[in-house]
Amino acid sequence: MFDMLLNGLGLVASLSTVILVGAGLVIGLLVGALPGLGPLMGIILLLPYAITFPPVQAMGFLIAIYVGGSCGGAISAILLRIPGTPLAAATLFDGYPMAQKGRAADAIGIAISASAIGGAFGGLILILFSPSLAAFAAGFGPPEYALLAITGLTAIAAVSDQSMLKGLIAGAAGLLLATIGTDEFTAAERFTFGLFELSNGFNIVAIVVGLFAISEMSSLLTGDDLLKRPELSVARPGFRSAFLVLKRWPNLLRSSTIGACVGALPGAGGVISSFTAYAVAKTFAKPEERYGEGAEGGIVASESANNATAGGALVPTLALGIPGDAATAVLIGALLILGVFPGPTLFAQHSDIVGGIFLVYMLANVALFVVGILMTPLFVYVLRLRKVILIPTVLLLCAIGTFAVGSSIFDLWVMFAFGFVGLILRAGGYPLAPMVIGVILGPLLENNVRRSLLLSNDGLQIFIERPVSATLLFINVALLICVAVFALRRLTAGRKPDILQGSA
Amino acid sequence: MKLRSIFAGALLALTAISGPALAEYPERTIESILPAGAGPALSVSQIIAEAMSKELGVPLTVLATPGAGGIKAFQTGLNKPADGYTIIDGYVAPLVLQPILKKADWNFEDFIPLHAAASNAFAIGWRTDETRWSSFEEMMAWGRENPGKLRYSSGQRNNLPHLVMARVLQSYQVVAQNVPYKSPPAANNDVKSGILDFAFVNVGNYKQDPEALKIGLVLSEQPAAKAAFGGAPSIAEIDADLGISGLAPMGWDWWLVKKDTPADRVETLRAAMGKAMNDPDVRAKIERMGFVPLDWDHTNYVEIVSGVRDQLSTMADAIKWEEDALKAVK
Amino acid sequence: MIGSLKVGRRFAEWCAAALMLVLVALVFQQIRDVLAPAGMAEGGPYDNAAAYPRGVAMVLLGLVALQIVVQLVSRGSLNERGFRLDRFTRPAVIILIFGLYLGLLGTLGYHVASAPMLFAIMAACGSRQWGQMIAFSLGISFGLAWFFESQLDVVLPGGIFNLNIPW
Incomplete structure (x- = not known):
């Protein structure tokens, strides 16, 4: 292992690599922070x-976009209550309230530090356990993925807080929305109303931007301070935000591990890991930390997890040649073009390239911390804009950013329509995040359940016969019992209206 | 008054710098619409796009537009103006197969070809520690004795590999269950871990880890394809005569533009793509992806594509045969 | 006056429940009228595209029914603050402008439609510094166009005039 890194060092140690990584991070942070475009589009473009x-320099550049993009979405989530990418949807819970309390720079500093440290932790896991983690992930089949999707869905209970019933409704609606498009099994269109634009379902970016952005802009508009320059004293974020993150090391370690492990499973992805890590952190937190009202731990959990996922996703990508997510699928394409074949042979024959890629990944995370903190004042400037400028600019950005993902005007209408859905749900006290969880997990759940049933001739025994699947099933049952007990305890504590009504 | 004149001035300035009729084509970014998501096909198209972009002097971006077996990308392209700024990446599935399956109402002659792009061959592979059979003929014998027991994946249902594999199975009278997977590497992984019995493998996935899967049958009679899969047996060597040859059992694409695109623009694009496809660097990059760069220019389009269409048409009933046979077994 | 009407959480809750019921109804209607005639609502997991969405729709229906019961039972216990309807005039106007912009974007193209949209929203927000508004509208729309078109090679909608700036 050490040899591998040493050999790789020769390929990494050059000024041009450092410049490429820095440029990649700036691009990544920008495409991440702008509503719409995300790391995947950044890499493709x-x-x-x-x-x-x-190869190693090219990977450094692309991985830096991936790393920066996975973190950038947090910035708009914190400042505007609009997740720049779906990855940052869980960062909003505590990031935005924190910014509202005048701690925007701290919140962004924490998000960037947690991303960098979580990402680096994911990198360590990548370096130390790549082959064994890859072998573990390779054992995951359809039944395991189906159960994993259910684990992800239990996060809805945690993120919907006091309005669990409404959270479950939003989540189930998300699952239904995810069934729109071409059904993978019959290869026929479903719920598309004859619109070819719907044949791949709704664009998730259009859903997220619409749900959050339009409702948030509307709520800003009800204020009376549209023309005033905000009297906000925005402190410069310092490199000290790293200490704020490190102080929460158990959370950091736990969330990064969740992130890296979920990342190592092809097809699972950063949204699941950030929500799961957030849910777990909240469960372990003391009541006085007040998750959902600006707890530092909430940002640490979701941001360290989604960046650790990037490191985790490189595990199957490099060790097996199986892309961990769509972004790493494009990375594999880049490697192949450059004549590098990811997979076990790569480790055996070109350990210098593997070592080099490990090192540029670590470099990207270290550099994310520096570049991110230096760029934060630029982002925080947004808060000083008068709302009369901010609101139209954000709406225009949402429109172009969403358009750019698929070059489709139809996606803009989807965004607009989900803006209304977001308005109604928010006004009715529904949490919006569960709908995003449902839409993301829907295909994972449906396709793997059907695949499992097809493999087992409609028998359910496939879920208990396989050891990993049985373990996951056990974990899920335990989780569900926990959630139920938790809800019952609150019910009997006489806070019924709270649980059922919730807060906006 | 003042306001209006400023706005009118801005508009005028805009038209002056971008009036499409005045300027030399191409003057802005061209888009190529790919009927697939992130994956090897995207990379191959990006290689060609990058080389053409250098020739044309403007960026050429590839828009990954998956959905409905490629139909969404074609529809998207057809809804754009025929001004030479939109290229349709004409993969065989939406171009030929979907019309045969009556899922699309266009014909390949409804498009203007630029140049052939690349082809990629498929093979059937199973796990290396398989004990039930050691050759394709043995697997078919096992399958005949155990109807409906074999589970395989062609990636998506009703795609080209599915049609070819169903045709092969039909000629051996073997009834097997196709299990759809969105991502071919995931299907290959489930073959390795024993969940599936066999799956289609493309050259790129094979090359990444040649030890992981045993290639049992290369679905092409062409020697180059056989060589790409490490010399595994091909359909030229088995007992059954499948009646497929040339490009028919392979994935390939031909870059197209809409009918009514001005002839001079078509010529500009053709010249650029011709140069790109002859560039040794481009060819080398495509070959590293496990794809084979194609040499045909637009003059061969009708002949080559109609040949493929005729062969695929004769096979179109294979998937239906498989569905009916599966229902009968259950 | 309509403006003095109050709407609040309770009204929005009923709207949300209705929205969910519409979603469920659409699923059942589509299964009955589109999937079933196409043979996609029967058979095993390979052929049945309707079983899973039907199952999820049933769950959603159950949850919404429960929510409606809660809404009926908790009537009165919720301290209804409510907002005067005229508070929503400005957001409504701006959403309308934005919707109009999206509708015209395909026809007029980005470069023609964007600056007026920005300008109109600023005006609707109450700004009256015309010169500054024009400068901001043009600056923001062309600045963003420059970033997306020349730096990211995104082709913004050209509209019927095919207006695209070759940066």
């Missing part, structure tokens, strides 16, 4: 440029 460099 810049791949043609990246492949003009040698």
